[in-house]
Amino acid sequence: MSEYMIIDGIKAEINGEKNILELARKVGIEIPAFCYDPELSIYGACRMCMFEDERGRLDAACSCKPRDGMVIKTNTAKLRKYRKMILELLLANHCRDCTTCHMSGKCRLQEFAYKFNIEGIRFPNNACQISSDSSSNSIIRAPGKCILCGKCVRMCNEVQSVGAIDYAFRGSKMKIATAFDGDIANSPCVGCGQCAAVCPTGAIVIRDDADLVWKALGDDNVEVSVQIAPAVRVGLGTEFGFNEGENVMGKLVTALKEMGFDKVYDTNIGADLTIMEESNELIHRIKKGGKLPMFTSCCPAWIRFAEDKYPDLLDNISTCKSPMQMLAATVKALYKGEKKHVHVAIMPCSAKKDEAKREKFNGDVDFVLSTQEVVRMIREHGIHFAQLQESLPDVPFKEYTGAGVIFGASGGVMEAALRTAVETITGEKLGSVEFKEVRGMEGVKEAEYNVKDLKVKVAVVSGLKNARDICDKVRAGEADYQFIEIMSCPGGCVNGGGQPFVDAFTRSAMDYKGLRAKGLYNTDANMSNRKSHDNMSVSYLYDNYFGEVGGHKAHELLHTHYEPKKKN
Amino acid sequence: MLKSREELQLLRAEATKRMLAETKRIIVCAGAGCVSKGALKIYDKFADIMKQKGIDFSLELQKEPHSDSVRLKESGCHGFCEIGPLVRIEPQGWLYVKVKVEDCEEIIEKTIVNGECVDRLAYTQDGKVYREQKEIPFYKKQTRMILDNCDKIDATSIEEYLATGGYTALEKALFDMSSEDVINEISESGLRGRGGGGFPAGRKWSQVARQNNFPKYVVCNGDEGDPGAFMDRSVMEDDPHRMIEGMIIAGIATGANDGYIYVRAEYPKAVARLSLAIKQATELGLLGDNILGTDFSFKMHINRGAGAFVCGEGSALTASIEGKRGMPRTKPPRTVEHGLFDKPTVLNNVETYANVALIINKGSAWFKGIGTENSTGTKTFALTGNIQNAGLIEVPMGTTLREVIFDIGGGVRDGGEFKAVQIGGPSGGCLTEEHFDLPLDFDSLSKVGAIIGSGGLVVMDQKTCMVEVARFFMDFTQKESCGKCVPCREGTKRMLEILNRIVDGKGEDGDIELLKELGEAISKTALCGLGKTAAGPVLSTIKYFEDEYRAHIYDKKCPAGACQKLKTIVIDPELCKGCSKCARNCPVGAIKGEIKKPFQIDQKVCIKCGACVSTCPFKAIKEI
Amino acid sequence: MSTFDYTVLDNAIEQFGNKESSLISILQSAQEHYRYLPKEVFPYLAEKLGISEAKIYGVATFYENFSLEQKGKYVIKVCDGTACHVRHSVPILEALRKELGLSEEKKTTDDLMFTVETVACLGACSSAPAITLNNEIYPTMTPESAVALIKSLKENA
Incomplete structure (x- = not known):
């Protein structure tokens, strides 16, 4: 027998929904909420999602399980009155500089203030006097805009296990803080930006470096080149009316050209380079008895995490630079022009902003723009994005393979590496290039392959809590993997902190990460070249520039090393 | 280590015999009130004098007391703190009050x-x-069951x-009942949680017993944080074994093998006494593995609070035991299913556990004979404020407010006139004259919008400003809010802002309505019990004393004459000699005049600091 | 590196167990020993107990009994429970603060001799208004007797 409850007169079948909020969404009723996120624990603090039962009693929809026969209303005179009071209280303690706020138009508080017709605030407000923390290369914290919904804390602790921020103090003095309320830059923050991705207001946003790029673009004495990461092309479209996950690379290239970028390159070729080096390194480690398992090194937030929390495992991390840094090093090295050369990277990521500033990388990437910033820049430039013609990136960094493009999804690096490594080890062409076991949005995936007489056991994890668990296993000697892919953001770069903001409703209603990943896998499936070692441009670079894969020159330009985080 | 029931019975019989053999006793109250007034010095003095005089005396239960020896005993709180230090003489039962060190000689002699x-x-x-303690009206009207041992035994002696x-x-x-029997007895007795909510204890226990998820826990809420309440403290300090016994029985009934006592940090003596009691019980084999040779094991742990009122809330308390911030969580799941360490948990307060042994010993029928139909047993109250007989009392549920305040409490202190009594602390509300005949029990109180809470009764006289009292409670709640949910964190802050404004003479038209609006929204939407009741004191003072609010807001007057900023300070021209001292001391230059003629205060400039009042050598300046 | 002595923490970890639920008990031991929580405590416990420093900071700032600043040799707590409040505890607090040049924000004198705080209720309501001096209760105080107490402490210092 099916179980039902009645929500606002609508019969809703109960199918194991974890709370009334989710069930109501399924029947098309949006109960307002600030602190609820389907991927985080229930917090129950905002009290916006209260409902009223038949006897006039109130309870919170986020923490209440649907029960057979329940009859509730989600919008009554009483509820409206209390919701308006809650909003008024929040607004009274919120720095309401909406017109100059990064989240304007996307802010949930702004949206509700408008929807609930809040007309005046009867309480004094000093929230704008609270200073912001812009110490981080990745994110900006504006506590004056914080409504203490706690999503960032739960994200940072439950999903990422980074523990950079937490609740501090209590009562009306409560705030979200690092230890000793210090700068976020001096905390264990890895810059993944997932806190910003769930913040319903402008209290945590991704650092905006657009002005610096505009300046370079406007300078006639500067040549500006740019590279575009795989996940960007499937994340940006929704901002201009495309479907979630639609690949808009061609239009993006045109837009960037219109904005004045001299050269537009594809990070995918950096990804192919990475695979050449990384698969070589893996085979080398396996055959020569090097440190195993080997971890991937593409994700800068993961690198920060490891340097802080697993210094003893740093030798397990591939020495390969990330695709962004590999391509940038190559672009910079091959540049022969007269003008000053500025290289920009467009990334789905806030941690890349920090990676670019690592001393070891000599400023090869001058500026990193997140997908969000590029969206704003396109709008600022007045471009009608949807109507643009498509263009191809510039030579010599335009040719890429399907292996490179799937880097943006969790499991993509693993699959790309397997395609190359297996063929290298066996010396035979793969029948099917698809390793579907490592695809999907699950946080932990495992697979085992028999490659000639070798047994290769791999793991793919996304989300740093999952990374922590697997690192603990490795540390304890309980992990018999050879190769582990780690991406900090759940689902991989498609869900990077720098991607366009996805509001909480959409987060629970739509598998946006999966759709973006699907966009990348579709692109891969339609490519003729799907293996990095088949990339002609890559071969050209090795033949004419790097020499041997894993050779001296390649090492100099394409590899790096890691250092344990200094603790004070 | 006692290995069987018989061994325990033997030990008890022997201890009883020895206790009965003690005839002469000097019992010095060592409750917090008496100690702060010098009780321990009196105790030492008695010992000194008896030593000097060669009187045979003992400080502890003797192996073989003989009829002439005197037992000098430090007992727990006698309850009548107002007239401490207290000394009781047995076998006569005489009570000496306000005893000083100088009186000791005469008492001995x-x-x-x-x-x-x-x-x-x-x-x-x-x-x-009144020579005999039991004849004193303060005691005569009481029914001391929970507190019975407090003024009798030495709490540091398990014997x-x-x-x-x-x-x-x-x-x-352990031996005569099944766990179902125990739960039935408790359910049948009608015992309801004494911590505030009044939830039937038996039902809670049976819900935990039903869970098939181990381990289970028995937790005692000893985080008595209500300002103006100290009943649980007395039980923990003065009769710790009674509470421990109740907890072990809860363990037997529910299938739990671990007990946690969460004690408020401000009660170091309670922590010490409980630790000692646990040690003694463990040494005797009444706690630990295979209690009295049975297969039932129970261990006890103590957690000290770290200063957060909200930890009196169940889920905040368990969070605190788990080493976390004491922030209440959403319910469901309930504590009985997912409590401490996410396991099924019985959570009751000190007084609730203290009732358990009584019920098991004397039976539910006996227990039901005390109190009212739906509120059985007794309730302890801390009677404080402007009351003649401040102290700790215990009365049957359903005793009227009149009996408590006048018969036991002796009426308002210093001949003042009664105005209101605040019940239930910061979560409660106030009761007025119209409630004098209201029976103090769960249901009657909830009907008038008040709660028993943990049992603080603060009496207020006509000189107490009710707006100020409301402000005081809101200040407390606001500081103690955990900050998690919006209505409590932001709402109490705003209510306090408004109340501060009102008592400072800056109240505005619409403030009362805004307070009510905020109060209602907080009560209906807050996450936990603390938040839901936070507005209680404000809403109930508005209900009964709206005139006082209006006087503050519209007339800028405090009818009780308590709010400093609403006072007018005047110089009596008859008494003023024109010495100019006041003018020289005024920090804002509000006082002017000619030497040797009466000075005057410019009311527009005066900040009501009162500096002039205390400096005037002729008492010519008055606050009105 | 600092020469901070971690023995107190090690002993507390030993006593209460190396687990998250021991955090408050361990912090209490540290607070009792140092009379505040020195900064060094945080990274050390974070490492040992596997809890983030931010979380420990969150716990330390949640509970009233923990102090991140050094306290004075004499800690005076003025009870502002209901009973004390209606029997005028506030003037006592104000007199003490005035005498020592302290305020709600500045709780400890610069010479680290005196700390003046309020406490919600000492449970000594019958002795209202009461204060404690290093946990010893002083009953039925007045502003004058409180100031006199300070003066005598100063003289004997």
Whole structure:
């Protein structure tokens, strides 16, 4: 027998929904909420999602399980009155500089203030006097805009296990803080930006470096080149009316050209380079008895995490630079022009902003723009994005393979590496290039392959809590993997902190990460070249520039090393 | 280590015999009130004098007391704190009040040696001298069950607890009853949680017993944080075994093998006493593995609070035991299913557990005979504020407010006039004259929008400003809010802002309505009990004393004359000699005048600091 | 590196167990020993107990009994429970603060001799208004007797 409850007169079948909020969404009723996120624990603090039962009693929809026969209303005179009071209280303690706020138009508080017709605030407000923390290369914290919904804390602790921020103090003095309320830059923050991705207001946003790029673009004495990461092309479209996950690379290239970028390159070729080096390194480690398992090194937030929390495992991390840094090093090295050369990277990521500033990388990437910033820049430039013609990136960094493009999804690096490594080890062409076991949005995936007489056991994890668990296993000697892919953001770069903001409703209603990943896998499936070692441009670079894969020159330009985080 | 029921019975019989053999006793109250007034010095003095005089005396229960020896005992709180330090003489049962060190000699000489009463130290009320403690009106109207041992036994001695029938209920529960029997007995007794909510204890226990998820926990809420309440403290300090026994029985009933006591940090003595009691019980084998040779094991742990009122809330308390911030969580799941360490948990307060042994020993029928139909048993109250007989009392549920305040409490202090009584602390509300005949029980109180809470009763006289009282409670709640949910964090802050404004004479039209609006929204939407009741004191003072609010807001007057900023300070021209001292001391230059002529205060400039009042050598300046 | 002595923490970890639920008990031991929580405590416990420093900071700032600043040799707590409040505890607090040049924000004198705080209720309501001096209760105080107490402490210092 099916179980039902009645929500606002609508019969809703109960199918194991974890709370009334989710069930109501399924029947098309949006109960307002600030602190609820389907991927985080229930917090129950905002009290916006209260409902009223038949006897006039109130309870919170986020923490209440649907029960057979329940009859509730989600919008009554009483509820409206209390919701308006809650909003008024929040607004009274919120720095309401909406017109100059990064989240304007996307802010949930702004949206509700408008929807609930809040007309005046009867309480004094000093929230704008609270200073912001812009110490981080990745994110900006504006506590004056914080409504203490706690999503960032739960994200940072439950999903990422980074523990950079937490609740501090209590009562009306409560705030979200690092230890000793210090700068976020001096905390264990890895810059993944997932806190910003769930913040319903402008209290945590991704650092905006657009002005610096505009300046370079406007300078006639500067040549500006740019590279575009795989996940960007499937994340940006929704901002201009495309479907979630639609690949808009061609239009993006045109837009960037219109904005004045001299050269537009594809990070995918950096990804192919990475695979050449990384698969070589893996085979080398396996055959020569090097440190195993080997971890991937593409994700800068993961690198920060490891340097802080697993210094003893740093030798397990591939020495390969990330695709962004590999391509940038190559672009910079091959540049022969007269003008000053500025290289920009467009990334789905806030941690890349920090990676670019690592001393070891000599400023090869001058500026990193997140997908969000590029969206704003396109709008600022007045471009009608949807109507643009498509263009191809510039030579010599335009040719890429399907292996490179799937880097943006969790499991993509693993699959790309397997395609190359297996063929290298066996010396035979793969029948099917698809390793579907490592695809999907699950946080932990495992697979085992028999490659000639070798047994290769791999793991793919996304989300740093999952990374922590697997690192603990490795540390304890309980992990018999050879190769582990780690991406900090759940689902991989498609869900990077720098991607366009996805509001909480959409987060629970739509598998946006999966759709973006699907966009990348579709692109891969339609490519003729799907293996990095088949990339002609890559071969050209090795033949004419790097020499041997894993050779001296390649090492100099394409590899790096890691250092344990200094603790004070 | 006791290995069987028989061994325990033997030990108890022996302790009882020895206790009965003690005839002469000097019992010095060592409750917090009396100690702060010098009780321990009196105790030492008695010992000194007896030593000097060669009187045979003992500080502890002797192996073989003989009829002439005197037992000098430090007991727990006698409850009548107002007139401490208290000394009771047995076998006569005489109570000496406000005893000083200088009185000790006379007490030994007259009472102990000659058996005479020192009447000047006896309690006197309305000209009548009351020698015996039990005759004093303060005690006569009480029914002391929970507090029975407090003024009798030495809380540091498990033998004395045994001698008063201690651990017989545990024995019964272990050997004569099944766990269902225990739960039935408790359910049947109608015992309701004494911590505030009034939830039936038996139902809670059976819900935990039903869970098939182990381990389970028994948790005692000893985080008595209500300002103006100290009942649980007395039980923990003065009769710790009674509570421990109740907890072990809860463990037997529900299938739990670990007990946690969460004690408020401000009660170091309670922590020490409980630790000692646990040590003693463990050494005797009443706690630990295979209690009295059975297969039931129970271990006890103590957690000290770290200063957060909200930890009196169940889920905040368990979070705190788990080492976390004491922030309440959403319910469901309930504590009985997912409590401490996410396991099924019985959570009751000190007084609730203290009732358990009584019920098991004497039966639910007996227990139901006390109190009212739906509120059985007794309730302890801390009677404080502007009351003649401040102290700790215990009365049957359903006793009227009139009996408590006038018969037991002796009415308003210093001849003042009664205005209101605040019940239930910061979560409660106030009661007025119209409630004098209201029975104090769960249901009657909830009907008038008040709660028993943990049992603080603060009496207020006509000089108490009710707006100020509301402001005081809101200040407390606001500081103690955990900050998690919006209505409590932001709402109490705003209510306090408004109340501060009102008592400062800056109230505005619409403030009362806004307070009510905020209060209602907080009550209906807050996450936890603390938040839901946070507005209680404000809403109930508005209900009964709206005129006072209006006077503050519209007339800028405090009818009780308590709000400093609403006072007018005037110089009586008849008394002023024109010395100019006041003018020189005024920090804002509000006072002007000619020497040797009466000075005057410019009310527009005056900030009501009162500096002039205290400096005037002729008492010519008054606050009105 | 600092020469901070971690023995107190090690002993507390030993006593209460190396687990998250021991955090408050361990912090209490540290607070009792140092009379505040020195900064060094945080990274050390974070490492040992596997809890983030931010979380420990969150716990330390949640509970009233923990102090991140050094306290004075004499800690005076003025009870502002209901009973004390209606019997005028506030003037006592104000007199003490005035005498020592302290305020709600500045709780400890610069010479680290005196700390003045309020406490919600000491449970000594019958002795209202009461204060404690290093946990010893002083009953039925007045502003004058409180100031006199300070003066005598200063003289004996």
